Amino acid sequence: MTHSSSDELIQASACEIKDLLNKNKVSPSELLNVLEARIQAVDGQVNALPTLCFDRARAFAKDLEKKSLEDRGILAGIPVPIKDLTATKGVRTTSGSPIFANRTPDWSDALVETMEANGAVVYAKSNTPEFGAGAHTFNPVFGTTRNPWDLSKSAAGSSGGAAAALATGCAWLAHGSDMGGSLRNPASFCGVVGLRPSMHRLADGPSTSPFQTLSMQGPMARNVADTALFLDAMVGFHNANPLALPATEASFLSTTQQKIKPIKVAYSSDLGVTPVDPEIAGICAQAALQFEEVGVIVEEATPELSEAPEIFKRLRGLDFVIGLGPLLDQHRDKLKQDIIWNIEYGRSLTAEDIAWAERKRGEIYYRMQSFFAEYDLLLCPTTIVPPFPVEQRYVEECAGQKLDTYIDWLAIVSTITLTASPAISIPCGFTKSGLPVGLQIVGKPQGEGPLLSAANVLEEILPKTNTPITPLSSIAQT
Template identity: 55%
Template sequence: MSVDLSLIERSACEVVDLLREEAVSPHDLLDTLAAQVARVDPQVNALPTLCFERAHAHANALLKKPVAERGLLCGLPVPIKDLTDVAGVRTTRGSLVYRDRVPATSDAGVTLLEARGGVVYAKSNTPEFGSGGHTYNSVFGVTRNPWNPALSAGGSSGGAAAALASGTAWVAQGSDLAGSLRTPSAFCGVVGMRPSPGRVSYGPLANPFDTLGIHGPMARNVTDAALLLDAMCGEVDGAPLSLREPATSFLDHARRPQRPARVAFSEGLGIATVEPEILAICRKTMERLSTDGVSVEESDLDLSAATQAFHTLRGIAYATNYEDVLAQHRDVLNPNVIWNIEFGLQLDNRAMRSAQRTRAELFYKLNALLQRHDVLICPASIVLPFPVEARDIRDAVGQHFETYIDWLAITYALTLTGMPVIAIPCGMSASGLPVGIQIVGKPRGEAALLCAARAIEEIIGAWATGKPSVF
């Protein structure tokens, strides 16, 4: 066993360089992660299912190949969100319905990631079927925030974000519908990217033409997120929307940061009111950009029509995916999941038509803004991490939310547009909690978005006053 906890603080790109130089082996990394998981994960519950034996077997197979043939990640360990199948590994989707399920085959996205040299060693925690902005379920319990374990890590990729923040992952796979990559990134002080539909392929799915639910990368910085995005993207058989790999890697783009010339800033996209402390930190970030020569302009963008349209389209997705589950297992489902499915089942054609028209209007409205600006920036969450016992947010910043997901409107409004979005940390609250911004790019514009995000990350500089209390 070779454990070197100093590796935990290295970037994913640095670790991959060490793998290519054979200065470390995938086994060294797995042993180091196992030691870190044993030390810190009981306090956060980010990675409830471990598969180190499988990971070491995969590492052995990689090491039989020449270094040049070990793939883009060259043996870098990667945790997979518990919504996504990994062959031979317990995959529960956070639900009692699937608590003992061990799939025989992996999701196509996992197969691609492993072919690119990723080594799967754990499943990260998620709410049941990914349904919410707080990570808890009846199988594994709650995931806690490494900055303050009494608070939420966000959701639904909360386990992935908490693993990154607590040093039990260098990169992490996640997914996003209402903001599931972006909210936990804001809560835990990491980077989460929601790519364009089709950029990252996965499946099989009940509806392979869905463009709301997206898989994407999480990491501790923009460059590492770009590395994982490269490993996740590409055409996949059985994924009809999948896009080809770009001619120039996303990592190469991230390594050539380019300051955006014109930035539009919105306080709440016309749909959300943000806690004053969060807004003040985001505005301070805009001042830093202006001081560095970036033109920052206030935006009057109004995406308030997104709420009903998002609920309708999300409801259709839940009904499509889980109608049979509801019929057979209502007694063990989270009440919020039941509501989601039933809402979708009762929708009529008029509501569906209206939602599609609204979605088109929101796309064209945001696209017009992005013809005049390089990126749009807004807060990544309207609230700071909340106590784990709260389960969800129904009242905040003088607002009452009708549903358990409406506090996520600042992220789900952007979901509807299909634009690529990256969330990065930009500062800390007086209570020592991370605050993040969302940076929105043009359609299928991940390359330019990563260039801009890396430049903004450099301008922000050191945003934290210390490390997470659990690291």
């Protein structure tokens, strides 16, 4: 394979790569060679993929290549990195924690099994904050993941490694997960697409809490159609997850490619829950209004969501007690302060505190359903600030307003987590200093098809974000 064709492959979309695989113009093994060279060239600057497993990937690819083209699954041999929170058989899986720095599971998460059954070739683990806590990707095992658009800035998180790998051409598709925006925030900061699916759209597990409703796994890619393709390779019931939905009859990619326009959408600059940097609010409002170009009605509106940040804080606290409480008792000295605070806060809650949160979450859900009777989609900024300096632990202030905890700056995405709706972040423009901005688009529960289809319509109208890029040490001020 010539150098120029390697470059062309890196620049290609996942759908184009799948087409080449299906026409036998490239093999899964060749794609692995291309990625290995690309990672060697650029990942040292961003630290997106700290654990590589190319031997495992090549063995898997060779087995796949023995099958007929028709039997290679939805992805047909496209290589995929797995977030370092998710167990992958025979591959170091640390969760970004010194407690598990040397863990190599002898089993794979149900979702990894599903992806591999659908033709995904796992070649790397992507970096994440410790236990995925916090929307800035740094941990004591592998260090910090940097933003490819400006290496002095954060890639966000907790799927920061996944987003940075996509943006630098070290991945065509990337797996991630999202509790308080962890697929959406890094997509926004890195100029790629991240989809938090509906509750339990995908089967994962086994886990310490198979009945939980806050954290969901999902796809990231460089554009909407690629994201839909990857979602198709992730869905399907598995008994490791008692709440998982069966796969839909129509593929998400085919629905996405129909580019079905919504009739009427709502835009909110802040969902009534958070301060937002005025430049970000302006860029996102401008992007939402682009829907009018194709005859969609755009109105400023939002359901009443003001209690969502407090609800999320309590339910997240409970989740942390369930998932990480035993680790605090055994390894307090090996946990970062933010996680200790989160668990101890959860333990301070009374049954009545949690009952209030559950009741109020129910009210928000029904309010959203009434809202969706009038509007097809709800649009708002994905992140409230542009990418921040990599040395900062989290956003402490926005638009002159102080933010108290490490999760406060995520209210615009964590509020949507509570609604059970699917939500996607798509690139929608750049700040004056050239940093990417994401628009969050929220659909009806189990409405990924219409959501992706509408996002595909808008993506076509919005200015193009030309990923992948070679990492930039800084951006020239304009």
